[in-house]
Amino acid sequence: MSTPPKIGSIKPLVAAAFAGALLAFSAQLFIADDSDQTQKILVMENRIRALEALLDQKDQQLKNTNWLSLQSRSTTNSNGVAAKLARTANSDLSSSLDENAQYGTAVAIDSGQMLKNLGTRSIDDPRSFTEKVSDLLAQDASQEKVAIVSKGIFDMANDRENLPDYALQSLYTKQSDPDVKRVIAQVLSQRGNNALMENHLSDARTQLKSDDPTARQHALQNLAKTHYVNAVSVIAPMLHDADINVRLDALLAMRATGNQSHLALVEKLVNDPDPNISSLAIDVAGHLRNLSDSARTTLSSADIAAELPIIPHP
Incomplete structure (x- = not known):
């Protein structure tokens, strides 16, 4: 009667699967844009943790298989049962590891590729950046796509040829997501035009008139993300709001x-x-005391980058 594989026999398989996944991921990092690398690393780390959990589960299955194998030696009708279970466990583990490694790589590529496609014009896709943004968010304005679009706009802050000021202004009027609108306004402000930032403040003034304290808090939190000095004139009256949480915000x-x-x-x-x-x-x-009177009168790239929505990954 054949003896089922020991637990240790699956370790080379696991090591090979991990090594293959990491080598594939490293190759992608080598050719990927620097801005995508951190997010890809986080994705692969998440997938590795998932693979480790899967390995623990399959180890337990093989332990059960080995126990069944020992029990089967005392009966005449159990020949082949344990071996079959062991083969199934090994097959499932190998398949699951391969699928998870490939899935992790696919997720890492997806967001990065979407971001790259936004800023790249080709014969196959001659749409402008603003057209791509509008189409992408029209299909599904998910958290991930909002984050990708925001990052794409930020990355093109200095590319006036492919993203001129008038295109930013047109894109602003067509969008409803507050994060996307804020980033557009910030990028235009960084270029020396505060028209959209002033529009952003006007919208915030309206929101701050809400009878709902939570709505007022939300408006203040969005204003904080602008890092725009003129926002102080909108914020200051709220320092004396009747709601303590609004005052804190x-x-x-x-x-x-x-x-x-x-x-x-x-x-x-x-x-x-x-x-x-x-x-x-x-x-x-104490914080304001350390800032000069000219601080925050001009938005920096660091100010904008600090408030970009995070691209989520499963």
Whole structure:
């Protein structure tokens, strides 16, 4: 009677599967854009963890198989049962490892390829960048696609030929996602045109008039992401909102958009009777005190990059 494989016999298979997946992934990283590498590494790490969990599961199956094999030696009708179970377990493991490794690679390529396709014109796809963005979000404005589009706009901030100012303005009017609209406005502001940023502030003023404190908080959180100094004029009145959570978010928004010239607005709250307000006001005042009066009057690439939506992966 044949003896089923021991647990250790599947280790070379696992090692080979991992090695193959990592080699394939390394080859992709070698040719990929630098901006995609970190996300691809995270994807592969997630897949490796999934493979390790799968390995534990299959190890347990093989342990059960070995136990069945020992039991079968005392009967005359059990010949071949354990061997069949062992072959099935090994076959399932090999197949699952291959499928998971290939899936992890496919996910890593997908988002990166979509991002690359946005900024590349070819004979096969002569659409402009703005046309591709509109088509992509019209099909499905998912979190992933919003993040990809936002990153694509940021990457083309200095490419006025393929993404001129008028194209940014047209794209802004056609979009509804607040993250995409903010990034478009920030990129145009970085180029020296604050028209869309002022539109963004006007929309925020409307949202801050809402009777719902949660809506006002959300508007303040979005204003904080702009890192735009003119946003202070919209944020400042909310420092005295009736809702304490709105006031706290207003302080955080001041911290993200203001500079030393706005210090007095925050210092008024340092002795607020609510300890949450006073302690945060002290922190924000200390932060603004270290910024010059000219800080944040011009948006930097770092300001925009810090608030880009993260491209999610399963």
